[in-house]
Amino acid sequence: MHSVFKTLVITILLGTTISTQALIPDVVPGTEFEPVQPTRQHARVTQQIMTHLLRGHYDHQRLDDRLSERVMNIVLDQMDPSRSYLLAEDVASFRRYQHSLDDALNRSDLRPAFFMYNRLQQRVSERLSFLLTELKHNGDKYRFDGDETLERDREDAPWAVSKKELDQLWRKRLQNSMLNLKLAGKERKEIIELLEKRYQNQLNRIHQNTAEDGYQLFMNAVTHAFDPHTQYFSPRNTENFNINMSLSLQGIGAVLQSENEYTKVVKLVPAGPADKTGNLKPADKIIGVGQSDNGSIVDVIGWRLDEVVDLIRGPKGTTVRLQVLPSDGTQQPKVISIIRDEVKLEEQSAQKDIIEVPNGSGGTTKLGVIDIPTFYIDFKGRMENKPDYRSTTRDVRRLINQLAQEDIDGLIIDLRNNGGGSLEEAVSLTGLFIKEGPVVQVRSNRGRVEILPDADPSVFYNGPLTVLVNRLSASASEIFAGAIQDYGRGLVVGGQTFGKGTVQSLRSLGHGQLKITQAKFYRVSGDSTQHQGVIPDILFPSLFDKEKIGESALEEALPWDAIRPADHTQAGSMKDVLPALRQQHQQRIEDNPDFRYLRQQKALREELAQQTLLVLNEKRRKQEQEDIEQRQLALENERRKAKGMKLLASLDDLEEQQDNADSVQGSGAPPEAQADTDTPEAEEAKEHAVEDALLDEAGRILVDYIRLNKRQKASLTAQSSQQP
Template structure:
C-alpha cells in the first residue's frame, strides 16, 4: 500500500504539463508572440464569461493575481524549471494581467511562457546529456529521500539548488523503472527517449497552444468545468464522449505530466475488462497484443487519446500505475476497443434473499449504470424506445410478481446522464410533485416536476450510492431523500451540481457553467453532493475523486425550499439504524477488510517523503504485499474459505457477472448490508410490514 503511493511518484519525474499544451520546448528557434486573432478572442472569452457564466466575477487586480498563480501552476506545478528570480520578475504582472486582458493584450502571458520555454529546454537537454554520459552512475544504497508534494516547497534560488532537485528526481525515476523490472540501461534508454520525444514534440508548440493555456488559466478562476477550446481542439473537444464511443470507455484528464482516469463509462470496454480504475495513471500505450508500449508521460491529453482510440475489436495495451493499494506496482492491461451499446447500459434487476429476525425476506435490486434515453428512437416515434425510467418500470413490475419485500435502487458508479430521466424516475416512486430546481446566472429558478400521479412502486426502498454517483444520480437520490420516500445508504456522492453549455466563438469554442442544481429542500448538490442517511465505508479517496477535489469548484449553497410531501419520518429512527449497522458489521469479515484498507490508505497519505534507497523500497513493497495477503486470508478464513498463496490467485476464485466482470466481495457486502439496513427500517417504522406489491 505504502509502496504503491511511492511508485506513483517514482515513475513520473515532474516535467510540467499544462492541460492542453506540450511540455517544454527545445531547439527554440523563435520567441512566440500572440497572433492578432488572439487579441479579439480573449475579449470574446471575457464577454462570454461576464454575460453567460453562473459565477459572476469582476475582472480586477484580485482576479489578475489568481490568474498569474494559476498560469505558473499550469506551466510548472512541481517548481522544477522556474527559479525564484523568474518568479520575482513575474511579480510585475500580478496586478496588470486584468488590464491587459481588458485591452486584448497578452504581453505577460507570452513573456512568461517564453521564459518557461528557455528554462525547460535547457533543463531537458541537461537531463539527456546526464543520462547519455558514460560516467553517470547512480548509487541506490544511499539513505536519502525526496519530497513527494512540492506545493509548499520554495522555488530554487540558484542553479545549485535546481541541480540537486533534479539529481534526486532523476534518481527516483530510474529507481522506479528499475523496481518495475527494467535494467538500469533500459531505464536510462526509456528516459532519454522520453525527454527527446518531449523536446521534439515541443518544437510544434505554437502561439495557439500558449494562448489556449493562458485562456484556461483565466477560465479556471470561474470554475473547473469552464474551458476554452482552440479551433483544432474544438473539432475533437469532447474527448470523454469520443473515448466512450470509439475507444475504451474512459473519461480522462491531464494531471501535471500524467494522464489520469476520472471515471469509466458503464458497460464500456474498460468497465467490462475490470482492470482500469478511477484515479489510475496511464503512463504507456501499446497497440495490439505485442506492439511496443510507447511512453506517454508528458504527452498532451489529445495525443494520448489518439493513441488509445482505434478500430473496433482491436486491442490496446495500457501501462498503468494503480490508484488504490491493491496492486503495488505498475502493470500492463489489455482492453479490446469497442463502442458502448445502449442496451448494455440498461438497468438490470436481481433478487437477494436475506434473513432478518429469523425470517426470510426477498429484496429486489435494480442496478442503474446511467440515466439514458434513446433519443433517436423517440424522435422517429418508436413506441418501444429504451430509457432508464421505462426499463426500470418494467423491472419493478417483474420484481413485484416475485413478491419482494423491499427494493434497492443501486446507483453506484452512475455518473449521470439525462436530466429528464432523473426527473421521470423520481416519478415512479411519488404520486406527483417537484423533483429539482435549476438556477441560472440571473437568479431565475426553474422547477422540474413529476406531473404523473401514477406510482410504479409504493413499498419500502433504499438508494445505494457511492463517490462516483454524480449529477443526475444526485438529483434522484436527493429527491428521494427530501421526500423521505426511501433511505439513502452508502457514501457521500460526487457533488457535481452544475450545468455546462458549449458556445461558439469567432475563434474556437468555450464550455462554461451556466446553471446550478438545487434539491427541493433548497440545498445544492454542488460540492457537497448527497450525504447518506446511513454511511457505509468507501475505498475512494475523496482528495482525488469528487467535485471537492477540484480547485475552484463552485461552493455549496441554498435557495428557497419548495413545499413537498414527506412520506415517512426517518429522522427518529436514523440513530437506531446507524447503531444496528455498526453493531452488525463490527466483526463482519468484508467490512473488517475494507476498514483496514481505508485506515492503511490514510496512514500512507501522511508520508511526505519517499525513500531513494532501493532496499528500503523493496522492503516496503514486500511488506505491503504481505500485509494485503494477510488481510485477504484473514477475511477468507473468517468466511470459511481456503487461504491463498498469492494475491493473483484471487482472479480465478472470484465470481463474474453476466458481462464477465469480476464481482468484488466488498461491493456485494455493501449491497447486502444496504438490504439489512432496509429491513431494519421496515421493522422500525412498521410502515410496510408484510406489504407485497
C-alpha cells in the same frame, strides 16, 4: 506571470510602446527552443470568451485585480505544479504583473501570457537537455545504495533560487526513474536507452508546441478562475469533446486529464470497456500504452494529453495495454489489457437482479435491485415517435413490473458510479416513486429559480425503497437521491456523493468553443447539491479519497449554499426509525469481514499517502514494496479466513484467479461450456467478484426498515383498536 502583465499594462498606461520581442525570453544555446506568438485570431476569441464569462457565467465576477490575482495563481499551478522547472526569479518576474492581467484581458493583449508560456517552455527545454546530458555522461555512475530521498509532493515547496539547485532536484528525479526501471527488472544499458528516448521525445514535443498550446493553457487558467467546469476548447479539443459526448464511442471508455507529467484517469464511462475490466480506477495514472497483446509499451510520461488519447483510441475489437501506477499509493506499476469496443446505449441501460437477505427470523426477504449506470434517453427515437424508444424511466418501469411478478418485498436503486446524464430522466424517474410535486430547482445566473416538477399524481411503486450511492454518484444521480431523501420516500445509504451541482452549456466561438457554467441545482429542501453532494442517511466506509475525488477536491469550485425550499408534501419520514437503523447497521458491520477489510484498506491507503518521501536506496525501496504487499496480503487473507475462503500465497494468486475468471467469462462460450471449463480457483474468483458487501448491507438495512415499519404499523393498529 502576473508580473509580466503588470509591466505590460504599466508601459501602456505611460503611453510608451513595447515590442513583442522584448517579452520573449532569451533562448539557451543547445535547447533549440523557438518562442511562439499570439495570433490576431486569439485576440478576437479572447474578446468573445471574456464577454461570455462576464455576462453569462453563474458566478458574477468583475474583471479586476482580485480576478487577476486568481488567474495568476492558477497559471502558476498549471504551468509548474511540482515547482520543478521555474526559478524563483521567473516567478518574481511574473508576480510583478499579477494585478494587471485584468487590464491585459480587457485589451485582448496576450503578450504577457505568451511571455510566461515561452519562459516555461524554455525552462522545460533546459531541464530535458540537462537530463539527456546527465544520462550521456553520468548514467552509468548512478548508485542506489545511499540515504538520499525525493519529495513526492512539491506543491508547496519553495521555488528553486538557482539552476544548480534545480540540477540537484533533477538528479534525484533521474535517480528515481532509473531505480523504478531497475526494480522492474531492466538492465542499466536498457534503462539509459529507454530514458534517453523518453526525454528526447519530450524535448521534441516541446519544440513542436504551437501558439494554440500556449493560448489554451492561459485561457483555461482564466476560465478556471470562474469555476473548474468552465473550459475553453481549442478546435482540436472541440473535436475530441464531441467524440467523447457521442453515444457511439470506440475506445476504452475513460475520461482522462493531465496531472504533472502523468495522464490521470478521472472517471470511467459506465458499461464501457475499461469499466468492465474492473482493473482501471479513477485517480490511476497511465504511464505507458501498448498496442495488441504483445506490442511494445510506449512510455508516455510527459506526453501531451491529446497524444496519449490518440494512442489509446482505436478500432473496435482491438487490444490496448495500459501500464498504470495505481491510486492505492503502492507505486507498483501494473499492466492492464482492454479490448476496445463501442459504448452502446444497451450496455448502459438499467439492469435488474434479485437478492435474498436473512430477515432475522430464520427466513429470507426477497429484494429487487435495479442498477442504473447512467441517466439516458434516446432523444432521436422519441422525436421520431418510436413506440419502443429507450430511456431510464421506461426501462426501470418495465423492470419493476418484472420484479413485482417475482413478489419482491422491497427495492434497491443502485446509483453507484452513476455520473449523471439526462436531467429530464432524473425528474421523471423520481416521479415513479412520489406523487406529483417539485423534484429539483434550477437557479440561473440572473437569480431566476425554475422548479422542475413531476406532474403525474400516480405512484408507480410505493413499496419500501433504498437508494445506494457512492463518491462517483454525481449530477442527475444526486438530484434523484436528494429528492427521494427530501420527500422521505426512501433511505439513502452509501458514501457521500460527488457534489456537482452546476449546469453547463456550450457556446460556439470563432475558434473552438466555450463550456460555461450558467446555472445551479437545488434540492426540494432548498439545499444545493454543489460541493456537499448528498449525505446518506447511513454512511458506509469508502476507499475514495475525498481530497482527490469529488467537487470538494477541485480548486475554485463554487460553494454550497441554499435557497427557499419548494412547497412539497412529504411521502413519509425516516426520522423515527433512523436511530435504530444506524445502531443495527453499526453493530452488524463491526465484525463483518468485508467491512473490516474496507476500513483496514482505507487506513493503509491513508498511511501510505502520508509518506511524502521516496527513498532512493534499492534495498530499502524493495523492502518497502514487499512490506506493503505483505500487509495487503495479510488483510486479504484475514478477510478470506473469516469467510471460509481459500487463503492466498501471494497477491499474484489473486490477480491470476481474477484473470482466469475474466477470460472464462469473456470467452463467448455458451453457459454450459463455461461451467465445464471453470476451475475451483476461477469459480472462487468469480464468487469474489460478484460478492458485494455494500449491496448486501444495503439490503440488510432495507430488511431492518421493513421489519421496523411493520412493527410501527402493528403498534398503531393496536392503539387504534384499544380506543373507545
